[in-house]
Amino acid sequence: xxxxxxxxxxxxxxxxxxxxxxxxxxxxxxxxxxxxxxxxxxxxxxxxxxxxxxxxxxxxxxxxxxxxxxxxxxxxxxxxxxxxxxxxxxxxxxxxxxxxxxxxxxxxxxxxxxxxxxxxxxxxxxxxxxxxxxxxxxxxxxxxxxxxxxxxxxxxxxxxxxxxxxxxxxxxxxxxxxxxxxxxxxxxxxxxxxxxxxxxxxxxxxxxxxxxxxxxxxxxxxxxxxxxxxxxxxxxxxxxxxxxxxxxxxxxxxxxxxxxxxxx
Amino acid sequence: xxxxxxxxxxxxxxxxxxxxxxxxxxxxxxxxxxxxxxxxxxxxxxxxxxxxxxxxxxxxxxxxxxxxxxxxxxxxxxxxxxxxxxxxxxxxxxxxxxxxxxxxxxxxxxxxxxxxxxxxxxxxxxxxxxxxxxxxxxxxxxxxxxxxxxxxxxxxxxxxxxxxxxxxxxxxxxxxxxxxxxxxxxxxxxxxxxxxxxxxxxxxxxxxxxxxxxxxxxxxxxxxxxxxxxxxxxxxxxxxxxxxxxxxxxxxxxxxxx
Numbered sequence: 001x002x003x004x005x006x007x008x009x010x011x012x013x014x015x016x017x018x019x020x021x022x023x024x025x026x027x028x029x030x031x032x033x034x035x036x037x038x039x040x041x042x043x044x045x046x047x048x049x050x051x052x053x054x055x056x057x058x059x060x061x062x063x064x065x066x067x068x069x070x071x072x073x074x075x076x077x078x079x080x081x082x083x084x085x086x087x088x089x090x091x092x093x094x095x096x097x098x099x100x101x102x103x104x105x106x107x108x109x110x111x112x113x114x115x116x117x118x119x120x121x122x123x124x125x126x127x128x129x130x131x132x133x134x135x136x137x138x139x140x141x142x143x144x145x146x147x148x149x150x151x152x153x154x155x156x157x158x159x160x161x162x163x164x165x166x167x168x169x170x171x172x173x174x175x176x177x178x179x180x181x182x183x184x185x186x187x188x189x190x191x192x193x194x195x196x197x198x199x200x201x202x203x204x205x206x207x208x209x210x211x212x213x214x215x216x217x218x219x220x221x222x223x224x225x226x227x228x229x230x231x232x233x234x235x236x237x238x239x240x241x242x243x244x245x246x247x248x249x250x251x252x253x254x255x256x257x258x259x260x261x262x263x264x
Numbered sequence: 265x266x267x268x269x270x271x272x273x274x275x276x277x278x279x280x281x282x283x284x285x286x287x288x289x290x291x292x293x294x295x296x297x298x299x300x301x302x303x304x305x306x307x308x309x310x311x312x313x314x315x316x317x318x319x320x321x322x323x324x325x326x327x328x329x330x331x332x333x334x335x336x337x338x339x340x341x342x343x344x345x346x347x348x349x350x351x352x353x354x355x356x357x358x359x360x361x362x363x364x365x366x367x368x369x370x371x372x373x374x375x376x377x378x379x380x381x382x383x384x385x386x387x388x389x390x391x392x393x394x395x396x397x398x399x400x401x402x403x404x405x406x407x408x409x410x411x412x413x414x415x416x417x418x419x420x421x422x423x424x425x426x427x428x429x430x431x432x433x434x435x436x437x438x439x440x441x442x443x444x445x446x447x448x449x450x451x452x453x454x455x456x457x458x459x460x461x462x463x464x465x466x467x468x469x470x471x472x473x474x475x476x477x478x479x480x481x482x483x484x485x486x487x488x489x490x491x492x493x494x495x496x497x498x499x500x501x502x503x504x505x506x507x508x509x510x511x512x513x514x515x516x517x518x519x520x521x522x
Contacts, residue, residue, distance in 0.1 A: 158368040255396040
């Protein structure tokens, strides 16, 4: 089957989406619920159009917070993993504490973070960072530890120096794991940012982010606008995931088995 | 024998891991520069351990082992290892894989490229230099692995069942190619295999090993002159050698412990 109509990627999701939206309308009509409890998709789109200036500004704000936290997590995650993956004693001393940090719900830490990092963007970025840091570290460390022993023996046979083994063997071998960590982090980063904004409110001034809009629309009982905010957050999440998926493709498609053509 | 210094010399070498059972017992072996020695025997007889000892990847316990007159680790620059699977780095093209040993020694880029290219052409892969390992067949990967081992023109080549995963036709062809490459760029070979035919075709000496503990059981000399033609495999003298080694292997498997 060559380049036929992409039934699986487009047609079936479109059909199931249409069925879902019809059901939504059906429930609304049959139940007689009010618009402010269950708005129809059309009402949501109308709200999104009406609120588009606020939504766009908020999305930009959230994107900035999410990106900042994500980048910090990506950079620090990389170096933390190098430390953990290359030194047994560092791994033994630090990894349990990273787990402890991971096990502590961020919601509990939020007031402390706000107190230390300050409300507004610094706090939001810190929360995002904390939320997306661990999956990167866990994945990349795993990758550094699962280097093929025969490859290591090959490097030893060539009298490779430690830094050569790290740079030419262990890091490239761990790259797919790192990217898998980034993919998880990309889904978490916008959530972290929105959660942070929700907790800080509008302390950073301006429109605030999507999280602040959630808070604001909720108190004003603007339910269709609340749904529109959810839609915007969802789109933002997609952009993040798509960007990392592209990164993943760019680094791996030439050589990694996950991009192997089935009919190769 | 003449006074040619041995490439590898085992003197009553014994190997055990910690206080575990003896893996190799009282190994005595002198390897001459033009030797192609195959080690064959049941699993657990320690034939791969022989190669690990020579490469210095694993130390001996008692007795002595010298490689080109020095300790195994100190002779690493003059030896290369070919593993059971091709062990290519999947993120590098065939060309860059072959360059790895040169890169690890800090050779300049131009020298790396020309040497690697030459080696790939030697094993008949000049055309696929820019392919990634996943685009290559099993036999091609093994050829890349051989090219990589030869980049530093090693005096001693250690091969640990390199063709074990290949089908018989590919294996036979690679056996012939290995000998052809050896006539162009001579090296001493220590070769571990499960295949009697392969051992008889390639080697001038075959060491049959026994297990529990791993030890040398018998040595068979294979006197067919090099270069060896593929037709050799069909000749009765060849078959006689195959039968002799097979018989020894049966003896070894019937009486597993001393």
